[in-house]
Amino acid sequence: MGDRIYLDHAATTYTKPEVLEEMLPYFTENYGNPSSVHSFGREARKAMDLARERTARALHTDPGNIFFTGSGTEADNWAVKGAALANRKKGNHIITTSIEHHAVLHTCRYLERNGFEVTYLAVDKYGLVDAEQVRNAITDQTILISVMTANNEIGTIQPIREIGTIAKEKGILFHTDAVQAIGSVPIDVEEMNIDLLSLSAHKFYGPKGIGALYMRKGVKVQQILHGGAQERNRRAGTENLPAIVGLGKAIELAVQDIPGHNARLEALRDRLITGILSTVEHTRLNGHPERRLPGNVNFSFEFIEGEALLLSLDIKGIAGSSGSACTSGSLDPSHVLLAIGLPHEIAHGSLRLTLGENNTEEEVDYVLEVLPQVVQKLREMSPLFNQQKGGLEYV
Amino acid sequence: MYSEKVMDHFINPRNVGEIENPDGVGEVGNARCGDIMKVFLKIENDVIVDVKFKTFGCGAAIATSSMSTELIKGKTIDEALAVTNKTVAESLDGLPPVKMHCSVLAEEAIKAAIEDYRKKQREK
Numbered sequence A: 001m002g003d004r005i006y007l008d009h010a011a012t013t014y015t016k017p018e019v020l021e022e023m024l025p026y027f028t029e030n031y032g033n034p035s036s037v038h039s040f041g042r043e044a045r046k047a048m049d050l051a052r053e054r055t056a057r058a059l060h061t062d063p064g065n066i067f068f069t070g071s072g073t074e075a076d077n078w079a080v081k082g083a084a085l086a087n088r089k090k091g092n093h094i095i096t097t098s099i100e101h102h103a104v105l106h107t108c109r110y111l112e113r114n115g116f117e118v119t120y121l122a123v124d125k126y127g128l129v130d131a132e133q134v135r136n137a138i139t140d141q142t143i144l145i146s147v148m149t150a151n152n153e154i155g156t157i158q159p160i161r162e163i164g165t166i167a168k169e170k171g172i173l174f175h176t177d178a179v180q181a182i183g184s185v186p187i188d189v190e191e192m193n194i195d196l197l198s199l200s201a202h203k204f205y206g207p208k209g210i211g212a213l214y215m216r217k218g219v220k221v222q223q224i225l226h227g228g229a230q231e232r233n234r235r236a237g238t239e240n241l242p243a244i245v246g247l248g249k250a251i252e253l254a255v256q257d258i259p260g261h262n263a264r265l266e267a268l269r270d271r272l273i274t275g276i277l278s279t280v281e282h283t284r285l286n287g288h289p290e291r292r293l294p295g296n297v298n299f300s301f302e303f304i305e306g307e308a309l310l311l312s313l314d315i316k317g318i319a320g321s322s323g324s325a326c327t328s329g330s331l332d333p334s335h336v337l338l339a340i341g342l343p344h345e346i347a348h349g350s351l352r353l354t355l356g357e358n359n360t361e362e363e364v365d366y367v368l369e370v371l372p373q374v375v376q377k378l379r380e381m382s383p384l385f386n387q388q389k390g391g392l393e394y395v
Numbered sequence B: 001m002y003s004e005k006v007m008d009h010f011i012n013p014r015n016v017g018e019i020e021n022p023d024g025v026g027e028v029g030n031a032r033c034g035d036i037m038k039v040f041l042k043i044e045n046d047v048i049v050d051v052k053f054k055t056f057g058c059g060a061a062i063a064t065s066s067m068s069t070e071l072i073k074g075k076t077i078d079e080a081l082a083v084t085n086k087t088v089a090e091s092l093d094g095l096p097p098v099k100m101h102c103s104v105l106a107e108e109a110i111k112a113a114i115e116d117y118r119k120k121q122r123e124k
């Protein structure tokens, strides 16, 4: 066990050494531009083709349907704006959920300001979207459904297959933000009737600043970045080749053994959840008890605030994150925690711990030892805690 | 993002707790993010002889609670009323701009506690 424990893999992961190793020559030796005709360019093109093939294989589709982007955010923007603009003549209605990542939500808000109508579906207390609700929200104006595969804060996994079936039946485009799901949720875009899918390498042990959009052949999506003829004339800008190579290697590794990866993380996750819930009173697990990402743990500790909790844990060498208002630049609590019905004070005491491939049982046990003490110390400082316990000592 | 002084007061907050039979109590909530601070005062001859606090809030809220109670301890009521959130922030070597509102919580809680004391005095 090192001197620090990283439990924020939903924010970003480290880059695996074998991924980095494949990337390095593309900075210094094979630095050609994939669009160039000479041998430098051809080598670069070959590496890019391989990365595209690996990405396509991971999603069970053809390389021709994979387009590299500068981030998961760009892939989401492209999918949602591009599909909306390209299908404007058919209608102006988009269906999404209230718990999407801001990359989708703020894009939808932008479209609303530009004449589109958006339905933000509510979720249940576990953060689950009901596929039938999606069906009921469809109007003759609906042109796009965008529902994330798995949520980044509470880890809830959505019924994507069911939603895909409904979208196909109604002839409406279906986009899913799979940024958090790659490597944990098996994806087959054909079987699951997905038309558009966003992913981002830094969530599955690849480099930051590189993503991809899967677009089913034939779907109408407008170009967002105009310029050169890169990405078959769909996305301009010289390709970030080292990062693309990294994405390709990382996604190949990520889907190699999903059941094994999940079993290992779920064991750690459940040890953490059970350990905390059984020792710390006035604590709840946010998100779905079963339908959740294997690495995701999200608690709310009543009577305390998340930023104070993060700082205290950081001092003890534990890195996590929180949806508390005090940790957000906007001073608003997380929209996801509010959407699952948490009152402001309970959202305040939220703590997200997301496990990764390098975490160990020993590290989880250290958290189980430290976290209850930290919560206890902050509760003793809290005016709410004493009121609640009527001055009684908390054991 | 926080200064060493803020971290020091966050890790080892001074004057945490409650006072039994306090001469003044003030509790205020922060409209910005929903945090709460409660201040207890023991006052003799208009001098704050003891002060304790409880805070439900972020690192900056806890550190400013701690620092402001230190600044008013042993001071007269008028001196305590002159302590502003800016004084508290400066004593902590500054706060990030987004955290300035947290220091208002401490100032207001102390003012409320003194107001409570004065009200009780008038009722005597």
Ligand SMILES: Cc1ncc(COP(=O)(O)O)c(C=O)c1O
Pocket: A010, A011, A071, A072, A073, A074, A076, A101, A103, A148, A150, A151, A152, A177, A179, A180, A200, A201, A209, A210, A211
């Ligand atoms: C669900 C989800 N969508 C989109 C993004 C944005 O990805 P990126 O950081 O690559 O822009 C993230 C990551 O922050 C995410 O968790």
Ligand code: FES
Pocket: A325, A326, A327, B030, B033, B034, B035, B057, B058, B059, B060, B061, B099, B102
């Ligand atoms: S108390 Fe909420 S940001 Fe400081």
